[in-house]
Amino acid sequence: xxxxRKAPPTSKSRLLLLTAAALFGASAIFVLFVLPAEFHRxxxxxxxxxxxxxxxxxEVITLAAAPAGPNSxxxxxxxxxxxxxxxxxxxxxxxxELEYKVKMKTGDTLIYSWTVTGDEAHPEWFYxxxxxxxxxNPPGTKSTVMEYAQATGLSGNGALVAPFEGVHGWYVQNxxxxxxxxxxxxxxxxxxxxxxxxxxxxxxxxxxxxx
Amino acid sequence: xxxxxxxxxxxxxxxLGLCAATLALTLLAGDALAHNMAGKDAAFVAASKGxxxxxxxxxxxxxxxxxxxxxxxxxGTVFFLYRFRDIAIYVTTFSIGHSTTLLLGxxxxxxxxxxxxxxxxxxxxxxxxxxxxGGFKTLLGVQPNTKLAxxxxxxxHGFGLATKVQELNPSAQGLVPNMLSFNVGIEIGQLLVxxxxxxxIVWWRKSEAFSRQAVVTNALFMTAGFVLMEYQxxxxxxxxx
Numbered sequence: 230x231x232x233x234r235k236a237p238p239t240s241k242s243r244l245l246l247l248t249a250a251a252l253f254g255a256s257a258i259f260v261l262f263v264l265p266a267e268f269h270r271x272x273x274x275x276x277x278x279x280x281x282x283x284x285x286x287x288e289v290i291t292l293a294a295a296p297a298g299p300n301s302x303x304x305x306x307x308x309x310x311x312x313x314x315x316x317x318x319x320x321x322x323x324x325x326e327l328e329y330k331v332k333m334k335t336g337d338t339l340i341y342s343w344t345v346t347g348d349e350a351h352p353e354w355f356y357x358x359x360x361x362x363x364x365x366n367p368p369g370t371k372s373t374v375m376e377y378a379q380a381t382g383l384s385g386n387g388a389l390v391a392p393f394e395g396v397h398g399w400y401v402q403n404x405x406x407x408x409x410x411x412x413x414x415x416x417x418x419x420x421x422x423x424x425x426x427x428x429x430x431x432x433x434x435x436x437x438x439x440x
Numbered sequence: 441x442x443x444x445x446x447x448x449x450x451x452x453x454x455x456l457g458l459c460a461a462t463l464a465l466t467l468l469a470g471d472a473l474a475h476n477m478a479g480k481d482a483a484f485v486a487a488s489k490g491x492x493x494x495x496x497x498x499x500x501x502x503x504x505x506x507x508x509x510x511x512x513x514x515x516g517t518v519f520f521l522y523r524f525r526d527i528a529i530y531v532t533t534f535s536i537g538h539s540t541t542l543l544l545g546x547x548x549x550x551x552x553x554x555x556x557x558x559x560x561x562x563x564x565x566x567x568x569x570x571x572x573x574g575g576f577k578t579l580l581g582v583q584p585n586t587k588l589a590x591x592x593x594x595x596x597h598g599f600g601l602a603t604k605v606q607e608l609n610p611s612a613q614g615l616v617p618n619m620l621s622f623n624v625g626i627e628i629g630q631l632l633v634x635x636x637x638x639x640x641i642v643w644w645r646k647s648e649a650f651s652r653q654a655v656v657t658n659a660l661f662m663t664a665g666f667v668l669m670e671y672q673x674x675x676x677x678x679x680x681x
Contacts, residue, residue, distance in 0.1 A: 239573045239655060247659040248570065255666030263671050268678050 304338060304390075312416035313435040319403035319411065330362070330398025330428035331419040333391035339417040343399075345383040347409030352383045354405035359385070361397035362428075388417075396428035477503060482608050491614035493621045500625020503604070505633050509561050509668055510538075510597055514630060515637045516568035516661050517590060519654065531634065533587050537594015538601060539623050545602025546610070546619050554603035555676035561600050562672055564593035565665030569658040601626065 239247070265276020266284040276282035294302040319325050333339060345355050359377040375392055378385075391397055397419075403409045424432035477485065481499055488495070504510055517534060521527045544550055567589065570576070577583045610618065644650055 239575075239578060241578050243655075244573055244575055244578050247573065247655065248575065248662065251566075251569075251659050251662035252666055254663045255670060258663075258667050259670040259674070263667065263674065267671070268674055270678070 304336065306337065306418045308334075308337070308418050310416070310418060312414070313421065315411075315413040315415065315433060315435045317401065317411040317413065317431075317433055318408060319401065320408045321403060321406045325404070326400070326402040327431040327433075328398065328400045328428065329413070329431065329433050330396035330422060331415065332395070332422055332428065333361075333389075333397050333419045334394045335391055337391045337418040339389045339391070339397065339415060339419050340387075341389070341413065341415050342386045343384060343411055343413040345409050345411050347403075348405040348407045349383065351405050353381045354403070355383055355409060356381050356402040356404060357385070358400040359398070360400070361389075361391065361393065361395055363393050363395035364427075396422060398428065477604055477608060485605070485608040485610050488618065489611045489613045491617040493617060496618045496621035497625040497628070500622035500627075501629030501632070502625075503601070503622075504626045504629030509558070509565065509600070510630070511633055511637075512565045512661055512664060513561070513568055513593065513597065514634060515641075516565060516572060516658070518634065518638060519572050519641065519658065527634075527638070530587065530590060531630070533590050534594040534597070535627055535630070537591045537596075538598035538626070541595045541598030542601045542605075542623055542626070543598075543619060545599055546605050547616060550599075550602070551606065552599050552603065553676065554600070554607070555672045557596060557600045557603055559669045559672035559676065560596045561593075562665050562668030562670075564596060565668065566662045567593065567665075569661035569665060572658045572661075573655060 261273060261275045262281060264270040264272065265282040269282070269285045269288045271277055271282050315329065317327065317329055319327070331339065345352075348354060356379075358379045361375045361377065363373040365372040372395070373393060377389065389397060399411075399413075401411055421435065422429035424434060476482075477499070481502070484495065485499070514531065514534065517530050518527050521530060541550075545552070571584075571586055571589070605619070605622065644653075647653075
């Protein structure tokens with residue numbers, strides 16, 4: 230049956246030695262070279278010593294994204310993405326305060342960034358109240374207000390995930406003796422409140438709108 | 441008497457071992473161990489719709505000619521075959537085996553775990569080298585039918601080929617002619633490498649040292665087979681998580 234295969238005879242002990250040596254040699258190559266270079270495993274430290282471990286690249290640990298809900302990592306919106314630039318001028322007189330808010334549904338995300346110019350020497354004289362307010366439903370009943378931040382300062386950057394449907398935004402007040410301008414940049418998923426309506430009684434219009 | 445190789449071959453044996461180790465390490469570069477189709481070849485297979493006879497023929501030949509896991513097995517098979525008729529019978533047996541499962545896998549949609557298949561392919565290299573050393577007869581007193589083993593391992597090698605093609609999601613349009621061309625290409629590539637390898641082995645056999653070096657070479661084949669097997673098992677247990 231195997232007459233045609235003319236292998237030289239090998240003694241039992243030599244055969245065992247060769248097989249053991251092959252297995253040992255292979256395992257040594259595997260542990261010293263393959264494990265650090267391919268699998269991010271370096272039990273002997275040989276991979277670090279020789280730099281072989283760099284071949285494996287950065288180790289990736291896969292995490293599950295937080296599922297849908299208040300802490301969800303990924304949010305998908307049916308609505309249109311928009312961004313707006315709004316300048317709000319506040320004189321140093323009795324018209325030194327107003328409210329500017331945008332409409333958002335529960336879970337909508339708004340990214341905002343604002344700075345105040347006009348009286349940079351006195352950041353403590355510009356007061357803001359960042360909050361959200363639900364629509365009274367049914368009309369005539371109480372509405373809910375949630376406070377996000379009440380402070381003084383000349384800038385703010387951040388993101389808001391609307392905790393409920395309603396209008397969300399800022400009450401701003403200029404306490405200095407100079408006129409100031411609030412430069413507000415918005416982007417995300419929200420709707421502007423038409424001038425005169427609840428949340429934008431001052432009738433502020435965006436200076437630039439990009440759909 | 442027990443360690444004649446280590447005694448007699450300290451100088452040359454060490455040099456040979458170093459060469460083999462260098463070769464083994466060269467093969468360890470990234471995807472080389474998995475022997476996948478990659479880059480523009482993979483893109484071609486994925487994008488092909490309809491019959492592409494010659495390109496698939498070429499890809500089959502290239503895949504085999506660069507597939508040292510298959511080649512080690514084939515070279516191991518013919519290592520101690522002297523007559524052309526025997527070589528033809530053994531190689532044909534292997535081809536029948538791997539063609540069956542290549543076509544069954546891709547055309548029949550049979551899916552197997554590529555890491556486990558490649559681990560068995562590594563083991564097949566160990567087996568054939570061990571058999572070349574007369575391992576079964578010497579250690580166990582029985583000689584398992586080598587042709588049957590080659591047919592069985594041929595079936596496994598074919599699944600290995602199939603998983604590489606399946607990874608690329610080839611289009612159903614023209615799949616049958618494309619896979620037949622790929623299969624023919626595999627046989628052509630195997631034949632080309634086999635001719636070159638046999639020419640070298642026939643020349644090598646004339647050397648006085650052949651029978652001793654042949655033992656070392658087959659031990660190194662076993663080593664290479666074990667490394668391939670361990671790598672694929674590593675992929676199965678560590679990387680597929």
